Amino acid sequence: MGRRVSGSSESRFSAYVEGLVGVIGHADRAQPLRDYCTGLIMPGERKSVEPMAAVTAPARVAAQHQSLLHFVGEGHWSDEQVLAKVRKMVLPRIGQHGPIEAWIIDDTSFPKKGRHSVGVARQYCGRLGKEDNCQVAVSLSIANHHASLPVAYRLYLPQEWTNDSERLRKAGV
Structure with missing residues (x-):
């Protein structure tokens, strides 16, 4: 009650992932990043690329599996830059609730x-x-x-x- 929600959870998730696209490099990594992040938050016990592929692209599991494997295995982005971007996006929201x-x-x-x-x-x-x-x-x-x-x-x-x-x-x- 009384809680302000700025947009749906789907739109906030989409904006969050879009914020990360800029630090992972090439634009061709944007969709695999979206799919990978979606797979991480979907129900399921195992968070490896095989079950994530089945959840994120059930009509083309083999191709999605290959895409996610390539994304994770050839991820030539900087983990430090990704974490810095996450801090920049999330820390102000946490700070709204206290130091x-x-x-x-x-x-x-x-x-x-x-x-x-x-x-x-x-x-x-x-x-x-x-x-x-x-x-x-x-x-x-x-x-x-x-x-x-x-x-x-x-x-x-x-x-x-x-x-x-x-x-x-x-x-x-």
Whole structure:
């Protein structure tokens, strides 16, 4: 009650994604970015490109899968510039609800079946509550009582990765 909404959630999402288009480079990456972001917020347990392709383009799943794989795998944009743009767009909205009150450092784990994704190793996986095959990322977020915003994000590389220069080279690290 009494809450002002500036446009529908769809139009606000579209404006948000359009704001990111300028920092990802070529205009031909705009539609895959839209599709990828849409896939991230759609229902579904797995957020890999295969199920995202099925949700975002059910009539042409194979082509969409290839498009999303290319977008993610050949993403030659700057993560720092993308995060800076997100901060520029989102921080003023968070600030409307009060000042930043906390900086939060946290780790996030992603269970994985294989061993070829960068950083995957048998290590503690908080999501599973035990040691298992996973990737781990460390993030820095800022927050107030209304919302939080990740402002920095790095993939953790276990020692078995950092000590294997050939593996790092193959993975493009």
